[in-house]
Amino acid sequence: MxxxxxxxxxxxxxxxxxxxxxxxxxxxxxxxxxxxxxxxxxxxxxxxxxxxxxxxxxxxxxxxxxxxxxxxxYTVHFPAFRRRLKTSYYSxxxxxxxxxxxxxxxxxxxxxxxxxxxxxxxxxxxxxxxxxxxxxxxxxxxxxxxQHLTGGWQKFVGRRLRLAQPHSLDAPIVKDASVEQIDGYRFVYCLPFAADEIFVEDTYYSDSPALDVAVLGERIDAYVAARGWQVAEVLGEEHGVLPVVAGGxxxxxxxxxxxxxxxxxxxxxxxxxxxxxxxxxxxxxxxxxxxxxxxxxxxxxxxxxxxxxxxxxxSAFHRALSAMLFAAARPEHRYRVLERFYRLDRRLIERFYAGRTTLLDKARILSGKPPVPVTKAIGVLTGLGARPNPLSFAGTRA
Structure with missing residues (x-):
């Protein structure tokens, strides 16, 4: 030895x-x-x-x-609006x-x-x-x-593509949730690495970790074609399944x-x-x-x-929001939670992603009419309503 x-x-x-x-x-x-x-x-x-x-x-x-x-x-796209945010982004x-x-x-x-x-x-x-x-x-x-955590899953397939012509994007699309909502909250993510090179990822916030790479690959192909981009070469592919923790x-x-x-x-x-x-x-x-x-x-x-x-x-507040996403919102309506969030102040959004949400931020995020049924939202936040499922990787296919 x-x-x-x-x-x-x-x-x-x-x-x-x-x-x-x-x-x-x-x-x-x-x-x-x-x-x-x-x-x-x-x-x-x-x-x-x-x-x-x-x-x-x-x-x-x-x-x-x-x-x-x-x-x-960077930009975000939702069914009801699009927004460009002046926050630097790195890859x-x-x-x-x-x-x-x-x-x-x-x-x-x-x-x-x-x-x-x-x-x-x-x-x-x-x-x-x-x-x-x-x-x-x-x-x-x-x-x-x-086994001691609850919540849902974020799963994705991403491809790095070389295109036959320039894609014309001048900033990343961090979330394009204007796509068909399938298997929970779905969005497509685009990183323009060069004039003719782009990374496209199809992402889901789902109740299940099951991942069919071939099917998501077909949806990436359809998204690329719908934008009028022609793929000259696939430079690489990645996929993964990550836990979205709501409690435990x-x-x-x-x-x-x-x-x-x-x-x-x-x-x-x-x-x-x-x-x-x-x-x-x-x-x-x-x-x-x-x-x-x-x-x-x-x-x-x-x-x-x-x-x-x-x-x-x-992270208690973030877990509460994950619980609301998975237990209070219908899967096909989960995008509404993020659609409302992205209308808020840019600095609040930055603090949220950095894990530095203030008390005033929390109040602002929760104020107004919630994008999910009020009774379910209250039930989740008080712990008296439905709860997200325990996390388990059973059934994953990659």
């Missing part, structure tokens, strides 16, 4: 694990790091996007070199993420193509027999157990996700409850962890649990 030693071992080279490794390398270059990823590429196969207001200057500095596109504005790809991390960390700090079989706060056993002894272990391998038992979730080991990213429940997006939280957590004075295994385990608990508490 091979043995390796390091100051910090990070399990999972996805978004959360990779950013923790990068933040530690920049803040503490004296530390020896090992980043373990079961795939061959760090970050997998993804396009991640975020608003400039989500992460701030320090966060953008951490992500420096990863951006493949940036826009000063990152896994390929660029992988390149930046490899350059920053060096090959000696990477172990790819190998799974972590078991871990404790200071030890890891890998699938090919290597045993890692570390000052601290950070588990960033993704969600392990959802944090203590049970934390206990079921592993022992006394530091956790990061969605493994720690660090994602936005309504959007399921994890990049802003991954950036904030990585920066906070890198500032910790004690980077030992026990100290980081306690830090990550306390951090995740604070995030869960701060």
């Amino acid at each position: 091979t043995a390796r030693r390091c100051d910090i071992a990070i399990l999972g080279g996805g978004l959360a694990g990779g950013l923790v490794a990068l933040a530690l390398r920049r803040a503490r270059p004296d530390l020896s790091l090992l980043l373990v990823e079961q795939g061959e590429r760090l970050g997998g196969n993804h396009v991640w996007s975020f608003f400039g207001s989500d992460v701030g200057n320090e966060g953008r500095a951490l992500l420096d070199g990863m951006f493949v596109a940036a826009w000063p504005e 990152i790809t896994s390929r660029r993420f992988d390149a930046v991390l490899r350059a920053a960390l060096g090959q000696d700090s990477l172990i790819t193509g190998v799974r972590a079989l078991a871990c404790s706060a200071t030890k890891v056993t890998l699938s090919e027999g290597t045993r890692i002894e570390a000052g601290a272990v950070i588990d960033a391998r993704g969600l392990r157990n959802l 038992n944090f203590d049970a979730f934390w206990r079921s996700s592993g022992g006394a080991v530091a956790r990061a990213g969605v493994r720690a429940g660090l994602f936005q409850a309504v959007t399921s997006y994890s990049l802003p939280d991954a950036v904030r957590f990585a920066l906070a962890l890198a500032r910790q004075p004690d980077l030992g295994g026990e100290a980081l385990a306690a830090f990550s649990e306390a951090y995740a608990r604070r995030h869960w508490k701060r």
